[in-house]
Amino acid sequence: xxDPTTFSALGFFPADHAAAESxxxxxxxxxxxxxxxxxxxxxxxGAALVAVLEQPFHAAHADHEFLIAMEDADGQRQALEIRxxxxxxxGIDSRYGEPNVIPITVPLYGLPFDAPGDYVFVLExxxxxxxxxxxxxxxx
Numbered sequence: 001x002x003d004p005t006t007f008s009a010l011g012f013f014p015a016d017h018a019a020a021e022s023x024x025x026x027x028x029x030x031x032x033x034x035x036x037x038x039x040x041x042x043x044x045x046g047a048a049l050v051a052v053l054e055q056p057f058h059a060a061h062a063d064h065e066f067l068i069a070m071e072d073a074d075g076q077r078q079a080l081e082i083r084x085x086x087x088x089x090x091g092i093d094s095r096y097g098e099p100n101v102i103p104i105t106v107p108l109y110g111l112p113f114d115a116p117g118d119y120v121f122v123l124e125x126x127x128x129x130x131x132x133x134x135x136x137x138x139x140x
Contacts, residue, residue: 007055007128008130009123012123014030014032015029015049015050016029018107020104023101023103024103027050034136034138035113036137036140037116041114044113048106049082050103050104050106051066051104051123052103054101056099060088063086064085064086065084067082067123067124068122069121070119070121071119072117078112080111086102113137
């Protein structure tokens with residue numbers, strides 16, 4: 001069970017395509033962990049990152065920031081850094097004190113990789129790290 005006083009990540013993953021609509025995530029080709037390229041530097045033509053957040057009740061009706069970044073195996077930040085803001089309120093049928101579920105999808109186009117190796121997508125909300133998703137990038 002998650003801490004009812006802090007944000008948590010119910011899900012964080014890459015997909016070939018994803019969209020959030022009416023509180024739902026529609027994803028195809030999700031949860032991959034390996035990319036193969038014939039040569040480097042290389043770029044991923046298109047993909048998406050999905051984050052499904054659980055917002056504590058007391059954090060509703062306030063502005064919050066999220067950051068999605070990528071690090072290499074040495075923990076060095078890479079070219080991917082996506083920042084955004086959101087504000088959410090409980091749904092009309094929510095019970096008092098109940099957390100909100102907030103889906104976020106971010107399209108990626110031309111994500112660069114200078115070399116093969118291990119990388120990790122990182123998700124933060126309000127400066128706190130909530131999730132990490134590792135991937136392997138290989139020379140095919």
